[in-house]
Structures are given as structure tokens and as C-alpha cells.
Amino acid sequence: TQLLEQSPQFLSIQEGENLTVYCNSSSVFSSLQWYRQEPGEGPVLLVTVVTGGEVKKLKRLTFQFGDARKDSSLHITAAQPGDTGLYLCAGARGDSNYQLIWGAGTKLIIKP
């Protein structure tokens, strides 16, 4: 069974601080997606990384895909209260089923 271990599961920091969320696996993924979910809503796609070593930036968010495409990280610089939410990573398998393997999620709280 493929697993995608996401850490930390919970993080509460002050506004202005930096943070990193990690997703690790022993398996190779064809792509990896990062989502953010607000309470009572569906997840919203933030980014998809496809190439090993790829780095994508979305304002203060930096996403990196590991060289071997087994791990990924999300780094937030100068976190703001509006960044509060549940962050989920999901790895796509390369087979025809195209199912996503989900991390457990990181509940992020940014205190003003």
C-alpha cells in the first residue's frame, strides 16, 4: 500500500513566522498536488508539481518536488492569518486508474 506521510499534522504559529510542511513517501509519484481546504468546503488546488526537483512559487508559498519524485514540501514565508486552513498533499499514481494518494493533512493556524 502506498503511503504519503504528511507532517506536521498540526501547527500553530504567530503571524510573520515561516513554516514548512512535508510530504514523504517511499513510492514514486507521477505528480503531486497541494490543496488547501477551509472548514465546510471542498479542497482547492494550489499547485501541481510534475518534474523531479521542480520548484513552484505562489506568492509567499513555495512548493518543491523531490528529485526522485517521492517527496514534496510546502514553505510559507511570513505567514498571515489568511493562510489558516487545512493543507493536503496528494500524489498521483501513474497507472490508468489515476487515483490520488492523500496525506493526512496539516492543520495550520496563524495567530495575529
Added chain:
Amino acid sequence: GAVVSQHPSRVICKSGTSVKIECRSLDFQATTMFWYRQFPKQSLMLMATSNEGSKATYEQGVEKDKFLINHASLTLSTLTVTSAHPEDSSFYICSAREFGGLWTEAFFGQGTRLTVV
């Protein structure tokens, strides 16, 4: 990004009744849709994969006779919770994937909060 519409967003029903949840891809064709269940403060748990024109594939432990899935067209999939019980109360989310290229992305509906009383 592509838009997936899920309806209703909230529903309260009595024990023993059935509830239907709709998932529509509004601006693309989705040959495959996924149904998830999410418990508070937890990640998504895949229930079943719905393929247009064929029977859904259910994950282990998910009762196919209780959670009926119909994917009659390329833009609509429905999940019917039959003979609902309070333990079925949960947040149900659908997603649809637009296939193309070497990688795909999943777009999610807004979710449905089901409360069985």
C-alpha cells in the same frame, strides 16, 4: 481551473430515509469522478471511483448497496446514501479529473454536510 458543482451543500434527513448528492463538472467532461468522505479534522477517505457508463469501484469496507453511485453522463455523478443512519453523518466530497497529458489534477466540489437525525 475547472469547476465542479456539488449539491446540496447541507442536508438533514431522518434515519431510514435516502439522500441523493449530485456532482457536476460544469466546464469539462469528466470520465472519472471520485467520492470521498471526510471526518472532522481528518484527511479525505476515498469511498469509490465512478466511471461514466460503468459500475463504480468501491474501496474496501465501503458498502456498495448503501452508497449507490451512478455516473450516467460525462458531467454528472450521483451518490445516494440509502437507509441513512446517524453514523452516516459526515462531510461528503466529490472530485472530477480532466484527463490529458502525463499528469492530471483533481477539482473538488464544495462538499455536502450530511446530518442524519
